[in-house]
Each structure stands twice: as structure tokens, then as C-alpha cells.
Amino acid sequence: MLLEVTDLHVFYGRIEAIKGISFGVGEGEITTLIGANGAGKTTTMRTISGVRTVTQGSVIFDGQDITKMAPHDRVKLGICQAPEGRGIFPGMTVRENLDMGTYVRGGDSAQKAADLAHVFHLFPRLEERISQLGGTLSGGEQQMLAIGRALMSRPRLLLLDEPSMGLAPMLIAQIFEIIKQINSEGISVLLVEQNATQALRVAHRGYVLETGYVVKDGSGHDLLEDPAVRAAYLGG
Amino acid sequence: MPDWLIIRTFWDLTVTGLALGSIYALVALGYTLVYGVLRLINFAHSEIFMVGTFGSLLASSQFLNIPLLEDGNYPYRAGMTLIFFLVVILIIAMVFSGISAVLLERVAYRPLRGNGDSIGAVALAFLTAFIVSLIFIDDTQVNVIISLVLTAPIAYSYLRIFKRGRKAPRLAFLISAIGASTAIAEAVGVWGTHGRDQYQTARILEKKTVFNLFGTDVRIDYVIVIVGALLMMTALTLFVNKTRLGRGVRAVAQDAETSRILGVNVDMIIIVTFALGGVMAGGAAMLFTLVYDQTRFNIGFILGVKSFTAAVLGGIGNLKGALLGGLVLGLVENYGSAIFGGQWKDVIAFTVLLVVLMFRPTGLLGESLGKARV
Ligand SMILES: Nc1ncnc2c1ncn2[C@@H]1O[C@H](COP(=O)(O)OP(=O)(O)OP(=O)(O)O)[C@@H](O)[C@H]1O
Numbered sequence: 083m084l085l086e087v088t089d090l091h092v093f094y095g096r097i098e099a100i101k102g103i104s105f106g107v108g109e110g111e112i113t114t115l116i117g118a119n120g121a122g123k124t125t126t127m128r129t130i131s132g133v134r135t136v137t138q139g140s141v142i143f144d145g146q147d148i149t150k151m152a153p154h155d156r157v158k159l160g161i162c163q164a165p166e167g168r169g170i171f172p173g174m175t176v177r178e179n180l181d182m183g184t185y186v187r188g189g190d191s192a193q194k195a196a197d198l199a200h201v202f203h204l205f206p207r208l209e210e211r212i213s214q215l216g217g218t219l220s221g222g223e224q225q226m227l228a229i230g231r232a233l234m235s236r237p238r239l240l241l242l243d244e245p246s247m248g249l250a251p252m253l254i255a256q257i258f259e260i261i262k263q264i265n266s267e268g269i270s271v272l273l274v275e276q277n278a279t280q281a282l283r284v285a286h287r288g289y290v291l292e293t294g295y296v297v298k299d300g301s302g303h304d305l306l307e308d309p310a311v312r313a314a315y316l317g318g
Numbered sequence: 319m320p321d322w323l324i325i326r327t328f329w330d331l332t333v334t335g336l337a338l339g340s341i342y343a344l345v346a347l348g349y350t351l352v353y354g355v356l357r358l359i360n361f362a363h364s365e366i367f368m369v370g371t372f373g374s375l376l377a378s379s380q381f382l383n384i385p386l387l388e389d390g391n392y393p394y395r396a397g398m399t400l401i402f403f404l405v406v407i408l409i410i411a412m413v414f415s416g417i418s419a420v421l422l423e424r425v426a427y428r429p430l431r432g433n434g435d436s437i438g439a440v441a442l443a444f445l446t447a448f449i450v451s452l453i454f455i456d457d458t459q460v461n462v463i464i465s466l467v468l469t470a471p472i473a474y475s476y477l478r479i480f481k482r483g484r485k486a487p488r489l490a491f492l493i494s495a496i497g498a499s500t501a502i503a504e505a506v507g508v509w510g511t512h513g514r515d516q517y518q519t520a521r522i523l524e525k526k527t528v529f530n531l532f533g534t535d536v537r538i539d540y541v542i543v544i545v546g547a548l549l550m551m552t553a554l555t556l557f558v559n560k561t562r563l564g565r566g567v568r569a570v571a572q573d574a575e576t577s578r579i580l581g582v583n584v585d586m587i588i589i590v591t592f593a594l595g596g597v598m599a600g601g602a603a604m605l606f607t608l609v610y611d612q613t614r615f616n617i618g619f620i621l622g623v624k625s626f627t628a629a630v631l632g633g634i635g636n637l638k639g640a641l642l643g644g645l646v647l648g649l650v651e652n653y654g655s656a657i658f659g660g661q662w663k664d665v666i667a668f669t670v671l672l673v674v675l676m677f678r679p680t681g682l683l684g685e686s687l688g689k690a691r692v
Pocket residue numbers: 094097099117118119120121122123124125126166276
């Protein structure tokens with residue numbers, strides 16, 4: 083396992099949002115967390131990035147305990163996220179937003195140029211808009227930018243929180259294709275989705291989250307076939 | 319009044335207004351930067367400016383050993399010596415202000431941000447004990463001993479109160495800011511060699527006229543102030559837009575949480591932000607002493623309020639707004655006091671603020687460091 087989360091508890095003030103969940107992301111795999119609104123998916127993702135405090139439990143990345151590690155050190159280890167709502171810096175250009183992905187690395191412009199070329203290869207649209215302000219991009223373009231920016235950090239584990247949110251069906255299909263492509267290049271992916279059918283189709287493993295608990299897990303295929311999951315998340 | 323005199327006065331007022339406005343603008347940058355990054359009005363920033371004026375004072379009187387008067391005349395310097403001295407004084411003033419701004423953040427704000435800062439808690443505990451003991455006992459040595467003894471238990475309770483993950487309410491930051499501001503000013507007022515009196519700074523620059531603008535003699539010190547301020551602001555803009563740390567500052571201002579997710583060390587960026595604001599205030603302080611040749615423990619108060627006004631006027635959180643707000647305020651104040659009389663100067667400044675806020679609550683340029691492409 084590349085990432086192992088064990089008995090994780092996370093609080094907002096007195097309210098417990100994550101009530102002891104355990105799951106893992108296999109090396110080179112796509113793992114998905116699905117669940118209804120408020121189940122705790124975003125909280126889990128932010129905890130893995132280190133911007134929420136863990137009350138109990140542990141997060142192990144590549145054999146190293148990162149439960150209390152500062153967020154920037156996690157990025158250095160290779161964990162990067164395209165957060166829910168995309169988190170585009172509105173007053174920065176596309177180029178500057180992408181540069182923020184390399185913030186922890188600094189230096190080495192040759193490598194940066196190569197990474198940039200790679201991101202533009204995945205998302206040609208971004209190259210066309212390189213000097214446009216992030217805040218003026220369309221929702222789809224912003225999502226591409228968020229994923230591209232995370233890729234600029236050369237992650238080993240890419241966290242994607244609802245990348246399909248608010249996108250047209252055509253674009254959703256495209257985003258899922260790109261997720262598969264990124265994964266085929268050896269990057270492990272943890273994917274949070276409302277769009278459970280599509281997510282389970284691309285995922286090797288899936289976990290179903292309900293109000294702070296993992297209520298079910300299995301291979302993407304098994305969960306797709308599971309009657310209870312179908313009823314609750316796949317529209318019957 | 320003959321026409322030429324009005325014109326002449328007009329240009330004279332313009333030059334002095336721009337010079338004063340440049341100083342407002344430099345100090346306003348500090349308010350705007352910190353606001354942009356932390357959404358916090360750093361009311362103690364005025365004292366950072368004051369510390370800078372004392373930095374200039376110490377630089378010339380102690381480090382450079384320049385007397386106030388030489389053989390009964392001003393200790394004028396010229397040529398390279400003058401430039402060298404001015405640069406040294408500038409750098410020392412910047413260092414004084416920069417360091418005190420960073421310390422201020424560490425002691426007055428960081429413990430409240432709820433990231434379990436133990437060093438900050440200890441420093442704050444010491445200061446609390448020290449200030450309280452000052453109220454009761456009038457002997458510095460005894461005070462220090464008492465506060466050293468009390469530091470441990472107070473720091474312990476501070477650590478309990480400011481524990482990790484518990485952010486203090488907004489009001490606490492404001493109170494802390496006002497407290498820190500008073501504490502810094504009073505410390506200088508109480509322990510300074512002249513106490514609460516005025517200090518003269520050495521006048522090494524002979525204030526000659528350098529050129530004539532539409533019949534008005536323009537003095538060298540005003541030119542240095544305006545040009546110096548513009549240079550410093552350009553340097554700041556370049557830093558914020560072109561360097562990695564500068565980009566971090568903009569990122570945190572626009573979206574702190576996403577910045578953290580991408581690996582920006584927000585605590586570090588906050589330190590950088592305070593340091594930048596401090597350095598600008600230090601520069602402003604040096605330019606201020608260049609024109610006015612004096613300082614005092616409470617010199618920051620009115621100037622701070624005016625600079626804050628300038629920041630709000632231009633659109634707080636917006637770097638260009640600070641420049642515009644500062645210059646507009648300096649000019650309006652000057653023209654206004656020529657029309658209504660000098661005693662109305664402050665009234666005019668705040669009336670302008672009120673009027674602008676009534677019609678444009680986000681200031682002239684609106685937008686924050688967040689949205690604007692600074
Ligand atoms: N900053 C916060 N303060 C207090 N409670 C919060 C905060 N963020 C989330 N919560 C609560 O924690 C629970 C989990 O929220 P979370 O955002 O993790 O859900 P989610 O599964 O991502 O939902 P969605 O699918 O709507 O994005 C919710 O009950 C939510 O109200």
C-alpha cells in the first residue's frame with residue numbers, strides 16, 4: 083500500500099466528521115471514495131494533505147508516518163491535491179497557477195519546462211490560455227488547471243476531490259480518460275466522486291463513506307454490481 | 319493675491335503633498351500586505367514605523383557617530399560620503415522595522431492563530447509578566463526577575479489556551495494589536511533617553527533647491543523622498559510578482575487553504591509578509607527623518623492612522639491602491655489645508671476617507687491583493 087489510513091478521527095470543534103475510518107491506496111492504483119453529501123470525503127482528502135488536524139489514528143505514506151507532518155513536507159514526499167472547488171488562484175495567470183504546483187521544488191527550470199510541456203500535452207486548452215487570469219477561466223478549464231497544477235508537483239499520489247463537479251457530460255468523460263492516462267503513467271490516484279458510476283468504472287478499489295464511517299469496500303467492479311451501492315449511489 | 323503667487327503655492331503644495339503622500343504610501347503597504355494575507359488590520363504597524371525612525375536616529379548618532387551639530391553648524395556631508403551615509407541609515411532603519419515587525423507577529427498574533435506556538439507563548443508570557451510587574455514596582459531589575467519567575471506558569475496556561483487548532487476570535491487579534499501598539503510606544507516613551515520628549519536627528523543632507531518647477535523651488539530632500547519611495551515600491555512589486563516567496567504571498571492572499579495544499583508554508587509566508595511591510599515602513603521612517611529631522615515615541619500614531627486611511631482609500635489589500643491612496647491623501651491634505659487652514663489638515667484627510675467610503679466602500683481601486691494582479 084502506498085497510502086494507509088488507519089482508524090482516522092477528525093473533528094470540527096466538538097463535531098466529529100470522521101469517526102474512525104480505515105482505507106488504503108495501492109501503489110499504481112486508482113482508489114475511489116464515494117458517498118453522499120456530508121459523508122466526510124473532502125475532510126478525509128484535506129486530512130491526507132495535512133490541512134486538517136487528526137485527533138486519533140494514523141496516516142502512513144510509503145511506510146512513513148505522516149500523521150503530524152506539515153502540509154508542505156507532504157507535498158515534498160509526493161502527495162498533491164486538486165481540491166474540491168478547484169482552488170484556482172483567481173488573480174494569477176494560468177502559467178502562474180501552474181508554477182504554484184512547483185512551489186516546494188523551486189529551482190531546476192529544465193525539469194519544470196518538461197513538466198509544463200507534459201501538462202499542456204494532457205490539456206492543450208491550458209496552453210492556449212496561458213496568460214489568462216485563473217478567475218476568468220470556465221469551470222472546465224479551471225478543473226483542468228487544478229489537475230495540471232497538482233501534476234506539476236510530480237506527485238506519487240494524486241488526490242482528486244470531485245474533479246467532475248459541475249462539468250458537462252462530454253467533459254466529464256474526458257476528465258476520466260485523463261485520470262486513467264495519468265494513472266497509466268505510474269501515478270497513484272485517490273479519487274473522490276459524486277459521480278459514482280464513472281468513478282467505480284475507472285477505480286481498482288472503492289470505499290463507500292457514510293456520515294464519517296466506511297460502510298463498504300471492494301474492487302470497483304464488485305461495488306458497481308453491489309445492489310445496496312446501486313440503490314444508494316448509482317440511481318438503482 | 320496675485321496670480322503667480324497662487325500658482326507658485328499650488329506647485330509648492332503639490333511637491334510637498336507628493337512627498338508626504340509617498341511616506342503614507344510606503345507605510346500603507348504594510349497595512350495592505352498584512353490585511354491581504356491575514357485579513358487582519360495590524361494596528362501596531364504605526365509603531366513599526368516609529369521604531370524605524372529610532373533606527374535612523376541610532377544609525378546616525380551611534381553607528382555613524384554623527385553629532386547633531388558640528389562647530390555650531392549642521393553636520394552636512396556631500397558626495398559619496400553622503401550617499402554612503404544615507405544608504406547605511408536606510409538599511410539600518412529597514413532592519414530595525416523589519417525585525418520588529420516579525421517579532422510583533424511572533425508575539426502578538428501567532429499565538430492567537432492556534433498553531434501551538436510554544437516560543438511565542440513563552441515570549442508573550444514574559445512580556446505579560448513584565449508589563450504587569452511594571453505597574454506595581456518601579457525597578458527594572460526586580461521587574462525582570464519577577465517576570466522570569468512568572469514566565470513558566472503563564473506560558474503554560476497560554477499554551478493551554480492557545481492550543482493547536484484553536485484559533486482566537488477576530489476581536490482578540492484587534493485587542494492584541496492595540497495592546498502591542500501601546501506597549502511598543504510606551505516602552506520607547508518610558509525607557510528612551512529623552513523619554514517622551516522630541517529627539518533631533520542629525521541633518522547630514524543640506525536641503526538645497528535642485529530645480530525649479532513652474533516657479534517653485536523643489537528641495538533635494540523632497541526629490542529623494544518621492545524617488546526613493548517609488549524605487550522601494552517598484553522593488554516590492556517585483557518581489558511579489560517575480561520571486562517564489564512573493565508568489566507565495568500572493569497565493570496565500572488569494573486562497574490560504576489551497577496554498578497550503580500545494581505546499582506553501584503559510585507561517586513562513588506570514589513572516590515574509592510582516593518583514594516586507596516592516597522594511598517598507600523602515601524606509602518610510604528614514605525618508606521621514608530626512609525631511610523632518612526629528613522623531614518622538616508617539617510619532618507613529620497620527621502617521622499610522624493617515625497611512626491606514628491611505629490604504630483604505632486606495633482599496634485595502636491592493637498594493638497599487640496603497641500608492642494611489644497615499645499620494646491622493648498627501649495632496650488633498652495639502653491643498654485642503656491651504657484653503658481651510660493648517661488646523662483642518664486631519665479633518666480634511668478623514669473627510670476624504672468618509673466620502674470615498676460612502677460612494678466606493680472598497681476604495682478607489684477596490685479589489686484586494688487577492689483578486690488584483692498586483
Ligand atoms: N470547516 C468546517 N467546519 C465545521 N464543519 C465542517 C467543516 N467542513 C466540513 N464540515 C462538516 O463535516 C462533515 C463532512 O464534510 P465534508 O466536506 O468532508 O463532506 P463531503 O463528503 O466532502 O461532502 P460533499 O459531497 O458535499 O462535498 C459535514 O457534516 C460538514 O458539515
